[in-house]
Amino acid sequence: GDSVTQMEGPVTLSEEAFLTINCTYTATGYPSLFWYVQYPGEGLQLLLKATKADDKGSNKGFEATYRKETTSFHLEKGSVQVSDSAVYFCALKDTGNQFYFGTGTSLTVIP
Amino acid sequence: NAGVTQTPKFQVLKTGQSMTLQCAQDMNHEYMSWYRQDPGMGLRLIHYSVGAGITDQGEVPNGYNVSRSTTEDFPLRLLSAAPSQTSVYFCASISDGTYGYTFGSGTRLTVV
Numbered sequence: 001g002d003s004v005t006q007m008e009g010p011v012t013l014s015e016e017a018f019l020t021i022n023c024t025y026t027a028t029g030y031p032s033l034f035w036y037v038q039y040p041g042e043g044l045q046l047l048l049k050a051t052k053a054d055d056k057g058s059n060k061g062f063e064a065t066y067r068k069e070t071t072s073f074h075l076e077k078g079s080v081q082v083s084d085s086a087v088y089f090c091a092l093k094d095t096g097n098q099f100y101f102g103t104g105t106s107l108t109v110i111p
Numbered sequence: 112n113a114g115v116t117q118t119p120k121f122q123v124l125k126t127g128q129s130m131t132l133q134c135a136q137d138m139n140h141e142y143m144s145w146y147r148q149d150p151g152m153g154l155r156l157i158h159y160s161v162g163a164g165i166t167d168q169g170e171v172p173n174g175y176n177v178s179r180s181t182t183e184d185f186p187l188r189l190l191s192a193a194p195s196q197t198s199v200y201f202c203a204s205i206s207d208g209t210y211g212y213t214f215g216s217g218t219r220l221t222v223v
Contacts, residue, residue, distance in 0.1 A: 034211050043115075043201055043214035044154075089153065097142050097161070097205065099212065103153035 002027045006090045006102035013080055013109050021075040021105045023064075023090035031092040033057075033066050033073040038087045038104070047075075047088070080109045113137050117202050117215035124192040124222045132187040132218050134202030142205045143185040144169070144212070145177065147198040154201065160185055192222045 007022040025033065032051045036044040048057030053068035062077045073090060090102040118133045136143065144159040156169030160179040174196060176188040185204075189196060199219050203212040 032211075036211075036214075041216075043216045044203075044212070045214070046211040049211055091211075093211070099144075099156070101146075101154040103151060 002031065002092060002094050002098070002100050004090050004092055004100050004102040006088075007105050009087075009104070010106040010108060013107070015082055015109055015111050016079045017109075019075070019077040019080045019084075019107070021088055021090075021107070023073045023075065023102060025071050025073065025090075025092050025100075027071075027092055027094060029095050031094050033064070034091040034093065034099075035062070035064055035073070035075050036089040036091060036101075038089065040086075044089060080107070082109045082111055085109050115202055115204055115213050115215035117200075117218050119218060120216065121219050122221070124189070124220065126192060126194060126222060128192050130189050130192065132189075132200055132202075132220075134185045134187065134215060135183050136185075136202075136204040136213070137183065138204060138206065138213065139182060140204035140206045140213070141182065143179070144203050144205075145175070145185070145187045146201045146203065147171065147196075148201060148217075149198050157187065157200075189220075194222045196220065197222045 003026045034049045035047040037047045038044045048059040050057040050066035056065045064075045087104045087106045089104045115136045141162045145157040146154040155171045158177040160166045202215040205212050
């Protein structure tokens with residue numbers, strides 16, 4: 001079945017460091033891919049998405065490219081801020097609107 | 112503000128008690144889901160609905176019931192609470208898969 005595997009955390013970075021959170025997927029067909037962010041005590045918020053191969057999703061300085069050849073959708077940001085501290089979830093949506101979430105990666109950015 | 116509203120935000124139950132977690136959305140979304148979030152396990156789908164009158168089971172449906180009498184509301188019922196149901200519960204809705212889910216702010220449930 002479809003699934004998402006993402007990098008184990010927690011991840012701790014200094015402010016202005018480069019961030020990569022790895023995400024790979026297994027899917028039949030042509031899924032859409034998403035990154036969600038969860039701040040403490042809140043629900044998940046959509047961060048960015050890509051709906052087909054080679055699409056790049058971007059938002060708030062974060063980027064991820066849908067790579068069909070490597071079945072990956074890695075999240076990157078060039079310079080993290082303390083306010084980026086949160087839990088990040090990679091997810092895929094199959095053609096039937098079913099979502100599959102990764103286990104989440106906790107990011108802490110220290111000043 | 113438009114979105115998904117969950118109540119209550121916090122709840123403590125005794126083992127064996129029943130309760131209903133409420134979820135309402137005002138975006139006219141057809142597809143709604145309930146997830147539970149547990150440490151190290153990500154989000155697991157409990158039940159979902161593709162429209163009023165239609166519900167189906169997800170990955171972990173045991174001990175939970177749902178109904179969907181209107182497009183707006185999708186309550187989750189715990190029939191006889193168990194400590195294993197201690198978790199954070201999220202309701203989410205979606206209109207078109209390309210836009211992703213809109214999540215509620217969650218209900219933190221503790222069963223003692």
